[in-house]
Amino acid sequence: MNNLYYLPTHEYIRVDGNKGRIGISEYAARQLGNVVYVDMPEVDDELNAGEEFGAIESVKAASDLFAPVDGVVTAVNDALTDNPRLISENPMKQWIIEVEIADMSQLDSLLSPEAYAELCANDKH
Numbered sequence: 001m002n003n004l005y006y007l008p009t010h011e012y013i014r015v016d017g018n019k020g021r022i023g024i025s026e027y028a029a030r031q032l033g034n035v036v037y038v039d040m041p042e043v044d045d046e047l048n049a050g051e052e053f054g055a056i057e058s059v060k061a062a063s064d065l066f067a068p069v070d071g072v073v074t075a076v077n078d079a080l081t082d083n084p085r086l087i088s089e090n091p092m093k094q095w096i097i098e099v100e101i102a103d104m105s106q107l108d109s110l111l112s113p114e115a116y117a118e119l120c121a122n123d124k125h
Contacts, residue, residue, distance in 0.1 A: 005068060005110035008119060013068045014095070015107065021095035022068060024056060027120045029091035032058035035084045039065075040097055045073045047099060049106050054096065056087070069106045071099035 003015045010028035013020040029035070037057040047053050047067035054065040075098040079086055086094045101107075111119065 002112060004113055005107055006113070006116035006119075007066055007068050007110060009066045011066055011068055012092070012116075013099075013107075013110070015101070018101050018104065019074065019098055020069065020071070020101050021098045022053075022065075023095040024065070024087060024091050025116070025120075026091050027123075028063070029088055031061075032056065032063065033060045033088070034058055035087045038080045038084045038087065038096060040076045040080070041073050043073050043076060047071050047073065056084075056096075058088075065096065067099075068110055069099065070102040072102070074098045074100050 004012060006012050006025060010025045011022055012025050013022050035056060035058050039055040041053050047070060049067055049069050051067055052064045053067045056063050056065055077095055077097065080094065080096065
């Protein structure tokens with residue numbers, strides 16, 4: 001079973017049981033360059049799929065972060081507060097937030113790793 005899903009906006013969610021860790025893809029990290037700031041929600045905040053939950057800034061650009069699923073924030077990656085560059089170094093290991101997923105069926109509407117790779121291959125930026 002696949003446990004990694006993507007949004008077209010370059011966020012990923014890695015699912016373990018009914019929890020998911022959300023971050024940005026390697027592709028997004030390369031586009032951004034050196035990350036200098038990550039705006040994260042608070043623990044116990046509620047997220048709605050497709051809605052903004054924070055922002056990420058680099059020396060080149062700023063981007064909003066979008067929730068792949070409905071859920072409640074159960075943890076934030078505090079290491080990113082002091083060292084946001086960790087995302088630039090290893091985006092797939094440096095998740096931003098962890099959520100308890102409210103509706104597992106929402107995962108069906110997200111991109112598989114293969115579909116996401118195809119989306120990135122067709123991106124002309």
